[in-house]
Amino acid sequence: MLVQLTKRTLLLLASLVLASVLVFWFLSVLPGDPAQVALGTGATPEAVAEMQERFGTDRPLTVQYLDWVSGLPVGDFGVSYVTGATIGPLIVDRLMVSLWLVGAGMLVALVIAVPLGTLSAVHHRRPLGTVLAGVSQVGIAIPNFLAGILLIGLVAVSWRLLPAGGWVPPAQDPVEFLRRLLLPALALGIIEGAVLARYVRSTVLNVLREDFLRTARAKGLTPARALVRHGLRNAAVPVVTILGLQLAVLLVGAVVVERVFVIPGLGSLLLDGVANRDLLLVQGVVMVLVLAVLLLNYLVDVLYTALDPRLRAAA
């Protein structure tokens, strides 16, 4: 067990280093001169050169890489070329916003997926089950930004029930925070709910076929009772695993939803960074997203090994 853990941790670290090399190498060929952007249309070549020197973009790439990567472990992502702001705190701010959104989206997804998936499994091979499975298929096929546009069009613009977008931090005004969180969370969560429902369904189906449930039913419990008493707990392990992995997917998927709802999250930061050729900023955001995916993978792996005795034995 401990050997496993150490091995996986080392692997994670190696992956991170490799990822940082990939990200840096790839983005260092980015066209567009950040100094030029910051200084505007009438800037003199001297001013541009001076700014390049100040940012250190005139140094060799390896030096720039080492400088950048050595700061990462302590959260030092450097200083934005364009705005002069320190990137670390900026990323943290935006990450918090994205996490709220992704968390709320996941909550919505669960609220939809668990009943939908369970019902369609229990009613397997019956009309209701087929219809529900169909609903989740259709849900998966809808892009989340389309859901967002339609939600804005109806709920915000036509009915004027909720704001069409924007962000208010929870500490500033909790009610307003929730009002603004709701629509984007729905746009993200409804679609994700359809995805999760399929996992829930097949997991529950598998559990339903397990021996202990058959026994329980033989002892006179109704299928629903048997499922609630014995099945759900067993079904939870794989579902939780998938949740972790889907969180990472959602974090990236939120980029589009953030754009539609004008939410100042990590995705908006990334897109703005690209538009402004804010190289260090883009590097930082991409790195954080990749880190999040790798870390979630790692945690899920560790959890899975810890929870599933069969897997532990196999490893």
Next chain:
Amino acid sequence: MSTPQPLSGPSGQVPIPGEDVSSGATMSRRSLPASLLVGAGLVVVIAVVALVSFLWTPHDPLLVQGAQRLQGPSGEFWFGTDRFGRDVFSRLMYGARTTLLVGVVAVGIAGLIGTPLGVLMGSSPRVIGEAVMRFNDLLLAFPALLLAVMFGAVYGSSTLTAMVAIGIATIPVFARVARSGTLQVLSSDYALAARSAGRTKLAIAVRHVLPNISGLVIVQASVSFAIAVLAEAALSFLGFGTQPPTPSWGRMLQEAQELVAVRPSQAVAPGLAIALAVLGFNLLGDGLRDRLDPRLDDRRGTG
């Protein structure tokens, strides 16, 4: 991207479980036609529309006619006209071409590189296979959207960068599927027999594994196709995919966003087209999966 399945990263490790692979043949035979038929039907319709668009569209999808802008559906313009006076229906037809092109190229890249890679990973010595596998996992941490934004930033956004990015991001998924299929086949009796007859793992892989995992790969291709369609739509919506004036459903949706309250049909039409295409390929994949030998079901790829 609401990319459900393997493409956007780690979910590749836990592929969507099949529609009851293990529930037995009776079940499959009854439920299979529905998803397979509907899926195949949708895919065929889209393919036919795309092919027809090469020969005929009701109007020129690129011709700007200021005098006819923003018309509602009519006998002449079936789905109305956009803000440029271009025929929405003709653009949808042309958009089907873009969608299929992106899907075919992206899945092609992923399948043609990912599958052999996976077979190699499965049939090479343990240490090497493991190392390649880890690198594969690392690539999974770069979702299509992130890659495409980076590609677009470096090489300029276009349909080409979008489909290459989607393709590269999908390679690890195919590699995983092929690898676990390979491992299973190699541990089968006949493969062991072949080994004892002195054949190398690689020779066995080429001879026995590829034909045996082709079903798995085709299912994955269908599912990945659906994801690629969604990814292209999202990228074009963000401006990182297909560039104007070439019609693309995601781009059409983005252009219609401004008009959603005035002319909702303009957003609904490309939105529906995207949803139907994704639904079609997903159902097709499911239907095909049901057909497969349950033993090849890829439960959890990590060995």
Next chain:
Amino acid sequence: MARSVRTILIGLAFALVLAACDAGDTVDPDEATDPVDDVDGEPDEDDTDDDVDEDEVADDGEDVAGLSIGFAAEPASLDFSTDDGAAIPEALLVNVYEPLVKIDQEGEIVPVLAESYEVSDDNTVYDFYLEEGVTFSNGDPFDADAVAFSIERVQQDWTIGLASQMDIVEDVEVVDDLHARVTLAEPSNNWLFSMTTRIGAMFSPDGVDGLDEQAIGTGPYLVDDFARGDRIDLVRNDDYWGEAPDFNDVTLRYFGDPNALNNAMLADDIDLIGTVQAPEGLSQFEDDDRFEVIEGTSEGQVVLSFNHDREVFEDQRVRQAIRQAIDRESVMETSWGGYGELIGSMVPPTDPWYEDLTDVHPYDPEAAEALLEEAGAGDLELDFRVPNLPYAVNAAQTVQSQLAAVGIDAEIDLLEFPAVWLDEVFTEGDYDMSVINHVEPRDIAQYGNPDFYWAYDNPEVQDLLEEADRGDEETFAENYREVARIISEDAASDWLFLAPNLMVANERVGGVPENNVGEMFDLTVLERT
């Protein structure tokens, strides 16, 4: 197929019902705040004093008197001396940082911090007499020393391109506390005008640290909070020397997406759209009596620029053919929803030297084809590199389609704005043709600058412009009029249309400045209704 469609619609409807239920819950607490207020205060006397009421609510963080204005482009920082972005002076100039003089709605130069000013006969010596009793928000007094400091700082520390307009200043003399005398190296008609832009903003000598996060000026508003990528909260400066503005708190909110800006207005989330960038959706506001659509003029000419360094554009006939191939009316329709004005040159109708040149090289595709044939440019292929801004992308698609009709193949290549477009088109000049809205006032002068990105090199134009800046006002206007005609006939570019200044206001706000003049969005003229 039909069934799938229906299932999707049902699915959507389901989702929306869910949304609606949740929405109902969250709206309630908001309504519940009203009774609470009534219990605390006196419930009956409604019209005792508006201000008392406001302050009470302000303490709760919910200011009924606050105004929320939406913009599209967000400021990357608060420091307009090192960051070129137009959103910073839009928010801060006049409102937080005051200049000596500003441009009013009619385009006239009017005093702000300078109570009055005198210009010597040869246009080289400017005497500014300053307002008395003005202080910066850090408590420092505003005096002639601050004027000298601010002007010299532009010359020494500002890094943006615009700062070069201050190079002409030879000396700033502090005559007494309230009298500053600026001497120019040579006569200039443009200098005083440029003092109405951000470079004329007055800074406190002790208030220029950390400018990207804080702003210390003499203006009627203070920056209360700056949330990057989201908003700037402004509060009224209680120590303001002039007349207090109507609104206590003003929040400037930034929406990267123009549609989101419209939607926020439709959903009653903001009171005013500073500049509508998605005009196609304007009909929603026009049909709704909650809103007033305000259409004024701007100084933004949407220019189809030709790169004169490219061989194809050496021939005037080719340039003229392109001008004649384009139906500008149609471009304006598709690009800006038909709002705006057609112009035939680089001059907005608000400039005194404007002349109607819209009949020069009118739309005539047949004439265009004939010209192309004459010039031997039958199969012209152009590298049409366009910034990825909505109006530019829209205009480009129309232009492309119309050029295709006369046999010109203009391949659209979208570049991210600002970074890539600025780098590759503007700086490197790697393009044949482009589209962008030139918003700077009096930027016709760029046709006299052969180093500008369109590389138009016409000695006659250069001489006329140079003479204009040194000469008296009459020569200035005359020469500018002449230049406008020359470049139009020479088809130096095509001027697609003049961008409108479109705004939408709800019933809470009046006095909205109709025309977009200068660099600022003047909050002081807004009135509560």
